[in-house]
Structures are given as structure tokens and as C-alpha cells.
Amino acid sequence: MESNRTRLDQLFEFYREDPTDAFTIYAIATEYLKIDPKKALEYYQILLNDHPDYVATYYHTGKLYEVFGEKAQAGQIYQKGLLISQQQGNRHAFSELQQAYNQLMGLDDEDDW
Structure with a gap:
């Protein structure tokens, strides 16, 4: 500490x-x-x-809202981050945010197939 x-x-x-x-x-x-x-x-x-263009913020903020039990807020944060990372052409951030959003929404790829 x-x-x-x-x-x-x-x-x-x-x-x-x-x-x-x-x-x-x-x-x-x-x-x-x-x-x-x-x-x-x-x-x-x-x-x-x-x-708002500091794309790394969106993943961590979304995860934090999940920890606090605020799923709707987390989803909004992930969606905005997806848009911004797409605009920036940041595929890595987009992929991480998409995965986090899918998990939040219960859309894990492995479970759906």
C-alpha cells in the first residue's frame, strides 16, 4: 500500500x-x-x-461499473469506446471492448456455438 x-x-x-x-x-x-x-x-x-479520445479509459471504466453492479452504465461505456476505437482504427482496443461488451450481454462466442 x-x-x-x-x-x-x-x-x-x-x-x-x-x-x-x-x-x-x-x-x-x-x-x-x-x-x-x-x-x-x-x-x-x-x-x-x-x-474522450483516450480509448484505454473505456475498458477499465466499463469493468469498474460492472464491479459496482451498474451493467447498463457499463454497456453504454463499452459502446462509446467501441465507436471511438473504430473511428481511430484501433483494432486491439476494439477487440477488447467488443469482448467485454459481449460478456456483459451474455453473448460469449464459445457459449453461442
Whole structure:
């Protein structure tokens, strides 16, 4: 836990220097994911609002909403991420988001065939 706090302190120093850097915000959210998921969600929301093209956010935010039992919200997040990753031509992100969305909706490929 102490190492997370140290990393967070360093990340917040970077954040104070440039509060618009999407990678720093994403890193803060990821660190909070380990120790305070609700706080992580706050930072993922900042990314979704201020940096909607930061496609990595959508998978983790959707998964977090699933953990909180908010399936409808998770589905919306995955769908928006699918659209953005498709617009960017990011096949890897699209594939991960599609798989997460399919699992959420009970459409696992292996189970359907």
C-alpha cells in the first residue's frame, strides 16, 4: 500500500504540473483502482469528459461499473469506446471492448456455438 501512495504522490506532482495530461490522469485512476475504486472512477470520469479520445479509459471504466453492479452504465461505456476505437482504427482496443461488451450481454462466442 505504501508503494501505491508513493506512486500516487509522484503522479499528483505530475498532475499539478500539467492537469491536462491524459496519461497522468489515466495513471492516477489506475493506481486508485488498486486501493479506492470509487476514487478511480472519479478520475476515469475526468478522462471520459475531458479526453474522450483516450480509448484505454473505456475498458477499465466499463469493468469498474460492472464491479459496482451498474451493467447498463457499463454497456453504454463499452459502446462509446467501441465507436471511438473504430473511428481511430484501433483494432486491439476494439477487440477488447467488443469482448467485454459481449460478456456483459451474455453473448460469449464459445457459449453461442
